[in-house]
Every structure is written in C-alpha cells, then in structure tokens.
Amino acid sequence: MASGNRSQTAQGLTLIAPPLGYAVLVLAAPLLTILAYSFFKDGYLTVIREFTLENYRTVWADPIFHRIMLRSLGVAALVTLATVVLAFPVAYFLSFAVSPQKKAMWLFLITIPFWTSYLIRVFLWKVILGYNGVINSGLKTLGLIEQPLTFILYNVNAMVITLAHAYAPFAILPIFIALEKIDRSLLEAGRDLGESRAMTFWRVTLPLAMPGVVAAALIVFIPTIGDYVTPALIGGGKIPMIANMIQAQMLDLDNRPMGSALAVTAMLIVAVISLAFIAVNRRFLRVRQ
Amino acid sequence: MTTQNPGPKSTAAHRAAMAGARPMIEIRQVQKHYGDYHALRGIDLTIRSGEFFSLLGPSGCGKTTLLRTIAGFEDISSGVVLIDGQDMQDVPANRRPTNMVFQSYAIFPHLTVAENVGFGLRRDPRSRAEKAAAVEQALEMVGLKGYSSRASHALSGGQRQRVALARALILKPKVLLLDEPLSALDRKMREQMQVELIKLQRQVGITFVLVTHDQEEALVMSDRIAVMFEGQIAQLDGPEALYARPTSRRVANFIGVMNFLPARVLGETADAVQIEAPGLGRVDIPLANVSQADPGDDGPSIGFRPEAVSLVAPGAQGANRVAEGVIDEVVYYGDMTYYDVRLDGSAGFDGQARPVRIAMRNVFGREVQDVGTRANVSWSPGSLVLFR
Numbered sequence: 232m233a234s235g236n237r238s239q240t241a242q243g244l245t246l247i248a249p250p251l252g253y254a255v256l257v258l259a260a261p262l263l264t265i266l267a268y269s270f271f272k273d274g275y276l277t278v279i280r281e282f283t284l285e286n287y288r289t290v291w292a293d294p295i296f297h298r299i300m301l302r303s304l305g306v307a308a309l310v311t312l313a314t315v316v317l318a319f320p321v322a323y324f325l326s327f328a329v330s331p332q333k334k335a336m337w338l339f340l341i342t343i344p345f346w347t348s349y350l351i352r353v354f355l356w357k358v359i360l361g362y363n364g365v366i367n368s369g370l371k372t373l374g375l376i377e378q379p380l381t382f383i384l385y386n387v388n389a390m391v392i393t394l395a396h397a398y399a400p401f402a403i404l405p406i407f408i409a410l411e412k413i414d415r416s417l418l419e420a421g422r423d424l425g426e427s428r429a430m431t432f433w434r435v436t437l438p439l440a441m442p443g444v445v446a447a448a449l450i451v452f453i454p455t456i457g458d459y460v461t462p463a464l465i466g467g468g469k470i471p472m473i474a475n476m477i478q479a480q481m482l483d484l485d486n487r488p489m490g491s492a493l494a495v496t497a498m499l500i501v502a503v504i505s506l507a508f509i510a511v512n513r514r515f516l517r518v519r520q
Numbered sequence: 521m522t523t524q525n526p527g528p529k530s531t532a533a534h535r536a537a538m539a540g541a542r543p544m545i546e547i548r549q550v551q552k553h554y555g556d557y558h559a560l561r562g563i564d565l566t567i568r569s570g571e572f573f574s575l576l577g578p579s580g581c582g583k584t585t586l587l588r589t590i591a592g593f594e595d596i597s598s599g600v601v602l603i604d605g606q607d608m609q610d611v612p613a614n615r616r617p618t619n620m621v622f623q624s625y626a627i628f629p630h631l632t633v634a635e636n637v638g639f640g641l642r643r644d645p646r647s648r649a650e651k652a653a654a655v656e657q658a659l660e661m662v663g664l665k666g667y668s669s670r671a672s673h674a675l676s677g678g679q680r681q682r683v684a685l686a687r688a689l690i691l692k693p694k695v696l697l698l699d700e701p702l703s704a705l706d707r708k709m710r711e712q713m714q715v716e717l718i719k720l721q722r723q724v725g726i727t728f729v730l731v732t733h734d735q736e737e738a739l740v741m742s743d744r745i746a747v748m749f750e751g752q753i754a755q756l757d758g759p760e761a762l763y764a765r766p767t768s769r770r771v772a773n774f775i776g777v778m779n780f781l782p783a784r785v786l787g788e789t790a791d792a793v794q795i796e797a798p799g800l801g802r803v804d805i806p807l808a809n810v811s812q813a814d815p816g817d818d819g820p821s822i823g824f825r826p827e828a829v830s831l832v833a834p835g836a837q838g839a840n841r842v843a844e845g846v847i848d849e850v851v852y853y854g855d856m857t858y859y860d861v862r863l864d865g866s867a868g869f870d871g872q873a874r875p876v877r878i879a880m881r882n883v884f885g886r887e888v889q890d891v892g893t894r895a896n897v898s899w900s901p902g903s904l905v906l907f908r
Contacts, residue, residue, distance in 0.1 A: 419593055420626035422613045424640035424687065434639075438630045518630040519673040 268491035276485055286492035296476070300497065303473040304504070306390055307456040313395040314451045315444060318402035322443070325403070326410035338407075341400050349397060353464050356393040360384045360465070385467035393465045394455050402447035409443025410436070412520055441515030449505055456501055473497045541568040543602075544695060544727045545590060550599030552585055552751075559585045561751040563599070567695075567729060572721050574730045574738040577748035578774070584699060586748070587731045591697050592616045604694050619688035620697040623704070625680040627672045633659070634668035636683050640691045658686040661720070678709045689724060696721075698730045702737060714740050735775045739763060747771050768812040769823065769907045778823045778905075779876040781866065785820055785908060793906055797822050799843055799863030799876075800899070805906040813907040820908035826879035828903035831859060831889065832896050840898040847895050848875045850888065856881055857888050861895050 269286055272279040290296050321341070329337050344352060359365045360383045367379040383389055413436060421431030459474035466472075471479075473493070480490035509516065545567040552560035559582050567573045575583040588594040589601060592613030601608045603617055619640075628636050638655045646654070659665055662682035667675075675683065681701060688696055698717075702710045718741055721728045732738050738745045739759040746756045755762060755771045766772035769780070783797045792804040805822070813820060832842065849860035860875040867873050878897060880886070889895060 414624060414626065416622045416624050416626040417628060419613070420620070420622060420628070421639075422593075423591060423618075423620045424691065425614050425643070426640075427614055430642075435628060515630065520629045 265491045265494055268487050269495045271488045273486045273488045278487055283488075286488050287496065289489065290492050290496050296493065296496075299471055299473055299476050300500065302387075302470065303456050303497075304500075306387055306394070306472060307452050309387070309391045310394040310398065310455045311448050311452040313391055314398050314402045315406075315447050317395065318399055318447060319406055319440075319444070321399075322403045322406035322410055325407050338404075341403055344396070344400065350460055352397060353393055353460050356389070356396070357384070357464055360389050360392070384465070385469060387466075387470065389465045390461050390470070393461050394458060397461075398451045398455065401450045405446035405450065406440060406443040409440045409446075413439045414520070438515060439518065439520070441512060442518070445509065445512045445516060448508065452508075453501055453505060457497070541570055543567070544569040544571070544604055545729070546600070546602040546605075547586075547590075548600040548602075550586070550589065550601060551597045552582070552589065552594065553597045559751055560589070560596070563751075563753060565746060565753065565756070567727060569604075569727055570725050572718070572728045572730070572741055572743045574732060574742040574745045575748060576732055576735060576738040576745050576774075579733060581748040582751040583731045583733075583748050587620075587697050587699055587729060590695070590729065591618050591620050617694040618697055619691055619693040619695075620699065621681070621684045621688055621701045623700045625684040625701075625704075627675070627680050627683055629672055631672060632668065633664065633670045633672060633675070633683055636672055637686045637690055639687060654690060655686075658690040659683075661689070661723075662686045663716070677705050678713065681705065681713065685720070689720075689726070693726060695727045695729060698728060700731055700733070702732075703734070710737070717741060739775070747774060749774075763825075765809060765905060766811060766823075769814045769817060769821070772811075772823050772905065772907070777826055777877060779826065780821045780823045780907075781874060781876070783820045783822045783906060783908075793908075795820070795822065795906060799845070799866030800841075800904075801843075803901045803904060805901065805904055809902070809904060810906045810908065817907070820906065823905045823907060824876075824899065824903050826858065826877040829876070829878050829897050829899040831861075831878060831880055832898040834894075834896050836896065836898070838898065840900045843897045843899065845895055845897060847889055847891055847893050850891050852888060854882070859889065859895070861897055863897065 268278060270282050270284070272281050272283050272285070325334065325337050325341075347355075357364070361367070362379050362381070362384060364384070366383065367376070370376045371379070383392075417435055417439070418431055421435040422428070426434060456472075457474045458472065459478065462468075462470060462472040462475050468475075477490050477493045477497070480486045480493055543566045545565070547563050547565040547567075550560055550563040551558075561582075563582075563586060575586055577583045585594060589596055590603070590608075592608065592611065608616060628639065631639070634652070634655050637658050638651055641651045641654070644651060656665070656668065659667060662685050664679060664682050664686065667679070667683075672680070672683070684701075701717075702713055705713060714737060717728070730738070730741065739762075742759060744756065744758055745762055747754045747762065749770060755767045757765075757767075762771070763775055766775060766778075772778045781797045781799065783795045786794045786796055786802065788794065789804075792806050793810055794802065794804050796802050800822075803822075832838070836842070843863050845861040845863040845866070847859050848862050849858075851858040851860075857880050859878045859880065861878055862873055862875045866876075876897075882888070
C-alpha cells in the first residue's frame with residue numbers, strides 16, 4: 232500500500248513537473264528578482280547590490296504614489312462594481328432563462344470578444360469614444376449635440392467603460408457557474424414559504440450565488456489594478472495608474488530598485504484588500520451545496 | 521392535540537369522522553398540457569379536511585404534477601382548484617395556504633437549522649424571542665430538539681426530512697403537501713418515518729397530501745388513496761378497499777401481488793355472477809367483487825391475493841373450499857414462505873399452466889413444504905375478485 236502511494240506521488244510529481252518548472256522559471260524567479268531589487272540601491276543605470284529600505288521609505292512618503300495608487304484602486308473598484316453588476320443579469324439570464332440545449336451556444340457567444348486582441352479592443356473603444364469618434368459624430372449627425380462630448384475620453388469614465396467591457400466574460404462565467412449549482416427546488420421552497428420572487432432572490436439566490444460573485448470580483452479587481460494598456464491609450468497617458476508609474480520608474484528613469492519597490496508595495500496592497508474582501512464574505516464561501 | 525383527533529385509522533369511528541369532514545381541497549375537471557403532452561386528463565377529486573390523502577402511481581402518471589398544481593408551482597390548462605372553498609386560480613404559490621415538503625427536502629444550505637425552520641416567519645408580527653421559541657417548539661415536535669444552531673450540511677437524510685417538516689408545519693398551513701418525502705431514506709428509516717408522520721398528522725390535525733410510487737407506503741399511512749395512471753384517477757378508496765377490491769386489473773397489479781386465472785362467465789343472478797375457473801370449478805362471485813378488466817385482457821379473469829388462500833393438511837374440514845395441486849416452487853423469506861402451486865386442471869381452456877402464488881406465515885410448528893409434493897389449497901369465494 233505504502234509503495235503504491237509512493238509511486239502515485241511520483242507519478243503526480245512527474246505529471247506536474249513541466250508546468251511547475253515553467254511556473255518557477257517565469258513567475259517565481261522574476262518575482263524573487265523584483266523582491267531582491269526592491270531592497271537594493273540605485274546607482275543610476277546600474278543596481279548597487281547593497282541592502283536598503285530607502286526605496287520603500289520613498290514610496291510610502293511619495294504623494295504622487297499615494298495619488299496614483301488611490302486612483303488605481305478607485306478605477307479598479309469602479310470597474311469591478313460595474314462589471315459584476317452588469318455581469319450578474321447576463322449570468323442570471325444564461326442560467327435561468329436560456330434552455331439547456333442553448334447554453335453552450337450562449338457561452339460561446341460571450342467569449343467572442345476574446346477572438347480579438349486586448350490591445351485592439353482597447354483601441355476600438357478609443358475609436359468609439361473619441362473626440363470625432365462613433366458616439367460624438369453619431370450624436371452630432373442626429374443633431375442631438377453641437378459640440379463633441381468630452382467627458383467620455385481621456386478620463387476615468389472612459390477607462391472604466393473600456394475595462395468593464397474587457398473583463399465582462401471573466402465576471403459572467405464564475406457567476407453563471409454559481410447560479411447553475413443552485414438546486415431549483417430551493418427557489419420553489421422560498422416561494423412555498425411565503426416569499427415573493429424578489430424576496431426569494433434576495434434571501435436564497437443571491438446568498439448562494441455569492442461565491443461566484445466574490446470570485447468574479449477578484450478576477451476583475453486584481454488584474455485591472457495593474458492594467459497598463461487602457462490608461463496608456465484611453466487615459467491618453469495623462470491619468471496614469473500604478474502600472475504606468477512602475478513602467479516609468481523601470482524603463483524611462485531606469486530606477487529598477489524604485490520600480491521594484493513600487494511593484495512589491497502595490498502587490499501587497501492588492502493582496503491585503505483581496506484577503507479582506509474574502510474575509511468579509513467568508514460566511515458565503517463556507518456554504519456546501 | 522386537537523379535539524377532532526380521528527383516532528386509529530382503520531376503525532369505523534375514524535372512517536365515519538372522516539366521511540363527515542368538510543372538503544379542504546376540491547379539484548374539478550383539471551387538465552394540464554405540456555405542449556403536446558397531456559399530463560392531467562380531467563382530474564376530479566375532493567380531499568377532506570384533516571385527511572391523510574395519498575396520490576399513488578407509477579412515475580409519469582401525473583401525481584407530482586397534480587401536487588404541484590395544488591401548491592401553485594404549475595398553472596393548470598383548464599379546470600378549477602379550490603382550497604378551503606377559495607378559488608386558487610390567481611393565487612401565487614407564496615400566498616396559498618399550503619406548504620410543501622420537497623423530494624430533495626430543499627434545505628437552504630446557507631442557513632442553520634433554526635434559520636431554515638424560521639424562514640417563513642419573516643413577516644410574522646411576533647417578537648424575535650417568540651419566533652425563536654416557536655422554532656424551538658417546531659424542532660422539538662419533529663424530534664430535533666437542540667439542533668437549532670447546526671449547519672444544514674451536517675444533517676443526515678432523516679434529519680433533513682425533519683427540518684423540512686418543521687419548516688412547513690411552523691407556518692400552520694391548511695394543507696401539507698409531501699412530494700415522495702421518504703424515497704431518499706433507507707428502509708429502516710423509511711418505516712420509522714412512516715409511523716412518525718402518521719402520529720404527527722394526528723397531532724397537528726392538518727390535511728396531508730402525499731405523493732408516492734410506493735404502494736406499501738400509501739397503504740400504511742393514508743386514510744384514502746387515489747391511484748393514478750396516465751393523468752387520470754383509476755381508483756379512489758381507503759387502503760383496505762383498494763387492496764381487497766381493486767376496481768380494475770391494472771390497479772390490482774399495481775397494489776401488491778395478485779394471482780390471476782382465466783374465467784368463463786356462466787350466468788348472472790341479482791346479487792352474484794356465476795363463473796367457472798380452471799382449477800377452482802364453478803364459483804358465485806358477489807357483485808361487490810366484480811371489477812373491470814383492462815382493455816388489453818383476453819376475456820374475463822379472477823384474481824386473489826397470495827395471503828387470501830392457504831395450504832391446509834389433506835382432509836382438513838372447514839367452511840372453505842379446497843383445491844388440489846402440486847408445489848412448483850418454494851421461496852423462503854424467514855417470516856413468510858411463498859409457494860407457487862399448479863392447481864389440478866388449471867391448464868384450463870388454453871392448455872397453459874398458471875401456477876398461483878400462496879403466502880404462508882411461518883408460525884411455530886408449521887413446516888415448510890417441499891417442491892413437487894401434493895398440496896391442498898383452501899380458498900373461499902368471498903376472497904375472489906372477478907375482472908370482466
């Protein structure tokens with residue numbers, strides 16, 4: 232029995248060895264390098280390998296960092312809110328209204344945006360939202376406006392719209408799966424015990440869908456904080472987020488220790504917020520269906 | 521405890537009390553179509569107040585659809601459903617005076633036992649403490665005292681069932697609907713719950729409507745049973761009448777085991793039908809025991825239950841008639857022995873042998889007979905049912 236277990240373990244290790252090696256090489260190693268860099272001194276174009284906490288002190292004291300980090304968190308929170316709120320009805324429709332034979336087709340339709348590269352999609356939003364873009368010229372042709380609307384490009388609104396669209400499928404899928412798992416007789420039981428459809432949704436469907444909502448929120452929140460392309464293109468470079476700031480330190484200023492310290496700090500903040508979010512919702516995540 | 525406690529089920533007093541009870545559910549000409557599928561084909565049914573009523577039938581017979589129609593989960597295509605005299609046409613499920621115990625129990629997995637039981641009390645005007653006390657009381661009634669704060673996933677099947685019962689009964693519905701509530705339990709647990717459900721029903725005095733495909737369960741628990749086939753009620757009777765005098769061969773086949781022998785009708789008097797059956801000879805069947813044959817049957821037949829006849833010693837004297845035969849098969853069950861006996865002359869009209877099954881209780885001192893030995897079968901005309 233023991234030898235059987237051992238050979239099974241060996242087999243398992245053999246199976247995961249290639250992806251594990253790959254993950255160590257391209258994920259763990261660079262992360263450790265960044266972590267190491269963040270404690271080194273900057274010697275203009277070189278890195279001086281001497282331990283220091285100076286980078287972190289500078290980051291935490293820097294008002295620009297504060298502003299950009301807060302903006303990143305704010306944009307990511309808005310995007311998460313918009314995406315989850317808009318994705319929920321889609322997932323609900325998919326789970327409750329679409330007939331079982333057609334669900335696969337609907338899921339396929341939802342993944343269509345992935346057929347185009349992220350960069351091109353972001354650029355298309357620029358075309359849609361731009362000063363002479365689809366929306367402005369359309370509204371002007373219709374005679375509804377005389378001057379182009381300016382609040383839809385090169386600002387936070389535009390970034391939220393773009394990112395919410397880009398991440399929508401990532402939010403729809405986990406919510407859809409959580410809704411699919413709900414035993415439909417629970418909803419009938421809710422009605423049977425005297426609750427209207429709306430109250431049954433509030434007291435039964437929503438709490439049981441929360442694991443999907445939490446997953447969707449994290450899946451959207453974590454990558455959007457570090458998004459680089461959208462602030463660069465849609466924000467017009469004038470409203471940078473944390474990824475743009477790291478890029479500036481790393482490449483434009485060639486201050487790798489400072490860039491690394493920014494990256495590590497941002498990572499820690501995201502980790503803390505994510506864990507806090509999970510902790511707040513832990514009673515929903517413990518439910519075993 | 522209610523004052524109109526109906527007492528033990530099979531007593532005449534209980535039956536009389538039930539027969540006089542006012543109607544609780546009235547179903548008139550109810551039809552239900554799912555597209556091309558005709559699920560309910562004109563159901564007419566009155567369920568009395570305080571009654572333990574069962575809808576019995578094979579899967580797909582429409583019994584669950586009928587129950588869900590009463591609960592308000594299914595719209596009916598035509599017809600009328602009245603509950604306590606009130607038309608349910610435009611009354612949604614959440615406003616009907618019914619509560620349901622679901623087949624899957626439908627215990628909310630995100631709530632504790634107490635939260636599950638108290639789910640329907642949200643709009644109850646009582647104080648929080650009073651509601652908590654009501655929940656405790658309901659749990660005690662179903663034998664789950666002290667389980668309030670348990671997580672629902674930590675419950676066994678039987679406990680889930682009890683929570684579902686408490687959750688429904690705490691709302692004091694006029695009708696409790698039970699959708700195959702015991703089908704997920706093991707045999708021992710099922711038998712225990714059957715007895716508990718009967719006791720509970722007497723205690724609360726609420727009308728129970730049970731859906732089941734298990735004929736034994738229906739016989740054990742019900743005051744009356746509606747046997748359903750293909751969206752129609754085939755027979756509506758008390759358990760004893762249903763078992764002893766099924767009105768069609770189909771019902772007879774569905775409820776328990778029945779032996780069938782071909783019969784030939786010889787004549788008819790004012791109160792009996794005279795027939796001849798191979799192996800039994802000429803018999804007068806009282807008119808009360810004359811039922812319908814199924815459309816597919818080839819000619820009339822007589823039926824009798826395995827326990828309505830018995831093996832007796834040769835030359836035994838008694839009021840019953842005796843037929844002779846040879847034991848074909850012996851199946852020993854511990855408490856019972858089943859004998860398949862080929863009656864002399866039973867090859868009958870068409871030359872086909874039809875052994876009849878006879879159930880004998882293995883009481884002390886009675887020996888199990890061997891295959892191939894001659895046997896005397898004692899029977900009485902009153903235990904035969906004629907299907908024609």
